[in-house]
Amino acid sequence: MKQFTSIHDVKNVDALIEKALFFKQNPIHSYIGERKVLGMVFFNPSLRTRMSTQKAAYNLGMDVIALNAGADGWAIETKDGVIMNGDKPEHINEAVQIMSSYCDILGVRTFAGLKNRNEDYAESILTKFLELSSVPVLSLESSTLHPLQSLTDMMTIRENGIKKPKVVLTWAPHPKALPQAVPNSFLQWVTKSDAEVVVTHPEGYELDIQFTQGATIEYDQNKAFEGADIIYAKNWSSYSAYGQILSTDRSWMVTKEKMALTNNASFMHCLPIRRNMIATDEVINESQVINQAGNRVWAAQAVLNELLNYEKENPNINEQGSIAYR
Ligand SMILES: NCCC[C@H](NC(=O)CCC(=O)O)C(=O)O
Numbered sequence: 639m640k641q642f643t644s645i646h647d648v649k650n651v652d653a654l655i656e657k658a659l660f661f662k663q664n665p666i667h668s669y670i671g672e673r674k675v676l677g678m679v680f681f682n683p684s685l686r687t688r689m690s691t692q693k694a695a696y697n698l699g700m701d702v703i704a705l706n707a708g709a710d711g712w713a714i715e716t717k718d719g720v721i722m723n724g725d726k727p728e729h730i731n732e733a734v735q736i737m738s739s740y741c742d743i744l745g746v747r748t749f750a751g752l753k754n755r756n757e758d759y760a761e762s763i764l765t766k767f768l769e770l771s772s773v774p775v776l777s778l779e780s781s782t783l784h785p786l787q788s789l790t791d792m793m794t795i796r797e798n799g800i801k802k803p804k805v806v807l808t809w810a811p812h813p814k815a816l817p818q819a820v821p822n823s824f825l826q827w828v829t830k831s832d833a834e835v836v837v838t839h840p841e842g843y844e845l846d847i848q849f850t851q852g853a854t855i856e857y858d859q860n861k862a863f864e865g866a867d868i869i870y871a872k873n874w875s876s877y878s879a880y881g882q883i884l885s886t887d888r889s890w891m892v893t894k895e896k897m898a899l900t901n902n903a904s905f906m907h908c909l910p911i912r913r914n915m916i917a918t919d920e921v922i923n924e925s926q927v928i929n930q931a932g933n934r935v936w937a938a939q940a941v942l943n944e945l946l947n948y949e950k951e952n953p954n955i956n957e958q959g960s961i962a963y964r
């Protein structure tokens with residue numbers, strides 16, 4: 639695999655999920671990453687992605703450099719053609735080339751701005767990384783997708799061992815406007831599994847149809863929950879009224895009473911989760927979220943392993959980085 643930015647980069651999804659499950663049982667299996675460097679650039683905050691991907695890299699023998707762009711590095715200008723007389727001294731055109739020269743894999747986290755849909759869905763920053771990096775690029779959550787999370791979610795659902803599970807993606811209220819990356823990405827992966835997929839949300843929260851194909855939309859949350867094996871909760875802002883909060887209806891919060899409508903479903907969420915907004919304390923306390931977040935390590939390890947295999951087969955990909963580092 640030469641990059642990991644969406645499910646489309648994966649040749650064999652099933653094998654990748656199995657690889658993640660394998661690493662959970664065999665964390666220290668190979669040192670394919672020995673003397674290789676993973677660089678991770680964060681334009682937005684992270685707890686799980688940063689720590690789990692770092693841990694995964696260590697399990698493969700890699701070293702890690704993480705940079706919070708704009709906080710412990712120079713603020714980076716990401717647009718072309720601007721007069722740089724403001725507060726951003728570094729341009730992405732140099733920064734990506736240079737950072738990739740120090741690394742063997744380069745990860746980037748860049749959230750949607752939620753102001754301009756075309757801009758966000760064009761994935762301009764991730765695209766710059768893909769164009770300018772001399773080494774494989776790893777998405778640590780982009781404007782529209784979060785593939786490391788989704789691979790983890792598929793692995794966690796598979797651990798439940800249910801054949802053809804009914805998986806319900808439910809919108810839940812939140813005080814802030816959030817991106818569509820997690821629900822988009824979850825649907826991109828889960829609709830390609832054997833699951834029956836239902837998406838439930840208030841009207842106006844319809845996601846881009848490229849992601850909901852293969853899923854049923856159900857505006858009645860209680861009806862959607864009936865017989866569910868997995869409840870996957872997430873807030874997102876509107877796609878059609880782009881970036882807007884159209885509902886703060888707290889009756890969409892996942893409660894014990896709603897979970898009682900399901901087939902003893904497992905509750906999942908990517909985290910961070912706002913308690914008693916998205917779901918009640920009891921629902922979260924009895925949920926899969928800790929195991930799910932723990933699985934981030936194994937999913938990341940499976941992905942890094944594939945990227946390192948590619949790098950191994952294409953050793954001239956980075957002429958400066960690895961050699962200079964060694
Ligand atoms: N990486 C997982 C989710 C990241 C982000 N959540 C957030 O920004 C939550 C922030 C808050 O609760 O204030 C999202 O929804 O895409």
Ligand SMILES: NC(=O)OP(=O)(O)O
Nearest residue numbers: 684685686687908909
């Ligand atoms: N789920 C997830 O990606 O968490 P972080 O934002 O903390 O990395």
